[in-house]
Amino acid sequence: xxxxxxxxxxxxxxxxxxxxxxxxxxxxxxxxxxxxxxxxxxxxxxxxxxxxxxxxxxxxxxxxxxxxxxxxxxxxxxxxxxxxxxxxxxxxxxxxxxxxxxxxxxxxxxxxxxxxxxxxxxxxxxxxxxxxxxxxxxxxxxxxxxxxxxxxxxxxxxxxxxxxxxxxxxxxx
Numbered sequence: 478x479x480x481x482x483x484x485x486x487x488x489x490x491x492x493x494x495x496x497x498x499x500x501x502x503x504x505x506x507x508x509x510x511x512x513x514x515x516x517x518x519x520x521x522x523x524x525x526x527x528x529x530x531x532x533x534x535x536x537x538x539x540x541x542x543x544x545x546x547x548x549x550x551x552x553x554x555x556x557x558x559x560x561x562x563x564x565x566x567x568x569x570x571x572x573x574x575x576x577x578x579x580x581x582x583x584x585x586x587x588x589x590x591x592x593x594x595x596x597x598x599x600x601x602x603x604x605x606x607x608x609x610x611x612x613x614x615x616x617x618x619x620x621x622x623x624x625x626x627x628x629x630x631x632x633x634x635x636x637x638x639x640x641x642x643x644x645x646x647x648x649x650x
Contacts (some may be wrong), residue, residue: 483573484546486539487511487553487645488563491580492610493602494590496629496637500580501555503638504645508553511645512545514538516556530562539568546572551649557609560620576648577622578641579613582630 491497498515505513516538524534535558542552560577563569582590587610591597617624625644629637 480543480547480571482547482549483543483571484549484551485574485576485648486542486546486563486572487551487648488558488560488575488577489553489555489580489641490558490577490624491613491629492557492587492606494595494597494606495580495582495587495610496590496632496634497555497580499634500627500629500637500641501553503634504553504642507638507642510649511551511553512548513553513555514542514545516554516558530565532562532566535562536566536568539563539566539571543568543571551645553645560622560624564621574648575622576645577620577624578627578644579617579624580627580629580637581610581614582628584610586630 489497489501501513501515519537524531526532538554542554545552560575563575569575584607587607588603591603591606597603613624614626617626627637627640632640
């Protein structure tokens with residue numbers, strides 16, 4: 478079946494421990510104008526293909542989101558991603574628009590959240606999270622389409638979710 482009711486797709490991205498999952502959980506608890514999905518839900522190691530930007534995984538999620546949105550509500554997909562991983566796929570035509578919001582924070586806050594909040598001690602994971610957080614901050618206005626940044630450094634999860642909710646609702650036509 479080919480989706481005929483094109484809706485926008487919203488991607489909420491960010492590094493591990495930046496607050497995106499907690500923000501998305503808050504959106505999920507109060508959703509009424511859109512459907513919130515966590516991209517880790519379908520993760521399987523067979524999709525671990527960084528050499529092609531996780532192409533099969535992105536395409537799977539795009540087909541899922543397009544079919545879910547046939548009810549007339551857009552999908553908000555939460556997980557680590559960047560625009561080129563979606564924009565270059567044939568499934569892109571299934572959406573009226575794709576919007577990107579990245580949760581980011583100051584490096585020292587992210588590292589503290591990882592080490593003390595989540596008890597992460599794997600240095601490679603910490604470094605890759607810090608690198609992705611900084612990549613988002615440095616490149617958000619250079620991607621196509623651009624990524625909107627949401628600095629969670631001094632926000633509670635409910636404050637961040639409120640800002641994300643407003644951002645989503647202003648784009649729903």
